[in-house]
Amino acid sequence: MWWIFLISSAFALQCPEFMCTSAEVPLGPGQCVYYNNSQYSLSPCEDQRISYCDSQTHPENVSCTIPPQAPTINIAYPGEPCVFDLNCVQSICLKGICKGLPINSACTQDAQCDVGLFCFSSKCAPQIAIGQPGCTKDSQCVNNAGCNVDTGTCVAYLSFPPGTILSSCTNNYNPLCSSQACATVQGKSYCQAQVKSLSSLPAYCTDSSNCPAYFDIAIGAQVNTQCVCGLNGFGDSFCSLAPGDEPFANSTLWLSKWYASQSIKMCHTSMRTGNLCMKTYWDYNSYIAFQYYATYSQNYPLYQFNDQCVRNIYTSAFWELEEEYMNSIQPADNDDNSAVIAAIGGFLSLIAF
Known part of the structure; x- marks a missing residue:
């Protein structure tokens, strides 16, 4: 938007x-x-x-x-509804929901990781909480926060x-x-x-x-x-x-x-x-x-x-x-x-x- x-x-x-x-x-x-x-x-x-x-x-x-x-x-990304594996982006369809890779799995992009995770240093890692440092872009922060690139901190x-x-x-x-x-x-x-x-x-x-x-x-x-x-x-x-x-x-x-x-x-x-x-x-x-x-x-x-x-x-x-x-x-x-x-x-x- x-x-x-x-x-x-x-x-x-x-x-x-x-x-x-x-x-x-x-x-x-x-x-x-x-x-x-x-x-x-x-x-x-x-x-x-x-x-x-x-x-x-x-x-x-x-x-x-x-x-x-x-x-x-x-x-459909992980967490979103599906019928077949081919509906899912870089993931599989499990019980009607696209399922990504779990924490610490090897990855090359965010779309491979499950809900609540992002790809960091080639592994699926938990999204960074509000007020915590370590981000360079919004997708690394929890879903209701973005990255303040000036401080490298996740902000609501x-x-x-x-x-x-x-x-x-x-x-x-x-x-x-x-x-x-x-x-x-x-x-x-x-x-x-x-x-x-x-x-x-x-x-x-x-x-x-x-x-x-x-x-x-x-x-x-x-x-x-x-x-x-x-x-x-x-x-x-x-x-x-x-x-x-x-x-x-x-x-x-x-x-x-x-x-x-x-x-x-x-x-x-x-x-x-x-x-x-x-x-x-x-x-x-x-x-x-x-x-x-x-x-x-x-x-x-x-x-x-x-x-x-x-x-x-x-x-x-x-x-x-x-x-x-x-x-x-x-x-x-x-x-x-x-x-x-x-x-x-x-x-x-x-x-x-």
Whole structure:
């Protein structure tokens, strides 16, 4: 997951238009995307046999094809559900769960070692606890901690307060910061506070100078978010979210709950925030809430003013996720085991031959 923030950037965006096709557009038989002069004319696939529109791989003229099969090989890490050995990455399938190598086993990579372990000096070793030294990267730390490379110490995720000086701020994201966001000001990087966008959302823009957030006292600067082209019929672009805007702040809140849960301990170090492990062990409502807010906040400009054809061809996964989230917050009887059973059952049906 990543967040982009700009101290200063000004470039006028020229965005294409995405809309349902009209009778005047010369769509060929079975064609779902027609591109001409910065306009994408869309026609959802109606034949169930060729119901897939591969708009991501072929961004211009696209025809309907047979839906691709879900992969089955090397899709699950130790701790994640499986049916056959070939489902598992560098491990075996034992009683429906991928099983890695035990402590002190010879290894060449983390994926070979079981849950709670990582590969260190060619042997599977226990992950390093919070506050303990000896790390050079996050995967060496327990699942709710990352490596502070300045000190070589494992530090709890989201524990650095606003204004903390950082050695790295990649794409304005640092998982140790309490807001997840960081910024570089006059050559120094800092954790950001959860400041909100100045404009009401969604905020139209032509460049990132139109996207200021509130002044961040912790870093002594006002940071702009990025102006991003949307997927709409007007070629409009929108400001991405600041760390205090509701979807972004909610994604951070739900991520903090995942880090504090016992469920995260069931995941392999490489999959500490992986969808499959999270879905398998976390309670269903929490998993859906996190996925919804994380997806929404990361790609916020893309979902503004989608027409039905855009929703069908480009952004269907998000709108299905939103519907699932809305259904999950309705009052209902909960079975404590239903989330794990549903996740494993869905996985088994996906990969069964």
